[in-house]
Amino acid sequence: MDALARQHCQLETCPANLLSARELGHLHTQVADWTLEEAEGVLQLEKSFLFADFVSALAFADNLGALAEQEQHHPSLHIEWGRVTVNWYTHKVRGLHTNDFIMAAKTSALYEQLQQSASWGL
Ligand SMILES: C[C@H](O)[C@H](O)[C@H]1CNC2=NC(N)=NC(=O)C2=N1
Numbered sequence: 001m002d003a004l005a006r007q008h009c010q011l012e013t014c015p016a017n018l019l020s021a022r023e024l025g026h027l028h029t030q031v032a033d034w035t036l037e038e039a040e041g042v043l044q045l046e047k048s049f050l051f052a053d054f055v056s057a058l059a060f061a062d063n064l065g066a067l068a069e070q071e072q073h074h075p076s077l078h079i080e081w082g083r084v085t086v087n088w089y090t091h092k093v094r095g096l097h098t099n100d101f102i103m104a105a106k107t108s109a110l111y112e113q114l115q116q117s118a119s120w121g122l
Pocket residue numbers: 013072073074075088089090091092093
């Protein structure tokens with residue numbers, strides 16, 4: 001996951017960049033704790049992150065939003081008390097692109113970073 005988390009999103013995505021099943025399988029092994037879901041015919045990566053309360057969930061979503069702006073690649077977020085469910089897919093290709101795996105890895109790394117700083121009471 002670390003190598004993927006250090007990459008940056010490609011700004012130009014086009015349907016030609018849709019991943020092959022082999023590429024998709026290889027990339028998924030690097031973010032194996034994310035599930036492959038299909039919604040309205042669109043394949044996406046999904047993972048729920050747990051928090052102590054709503055404020056912490058909102059802070060994570062805010063940090064993730066800043067990351068998405070930096071990378072110009074944006075998630076679908078469902079924010080509730082104690083949980084944020086994150087979905088990644090590429091609108092332009094109506095499916096999964098390498099960018100989605102990069103951002104999934106970055107999302108997991110962000111969560112670990114925030115949980116560590118919270119546990120240190122920082
Ligand atoms: C112009 C802008 O960079 C593009 O429209 C980006 C914005 N963020 C995006 N986010 C996602 N998830 N998919 C996209 O196709 C996408 N396109």
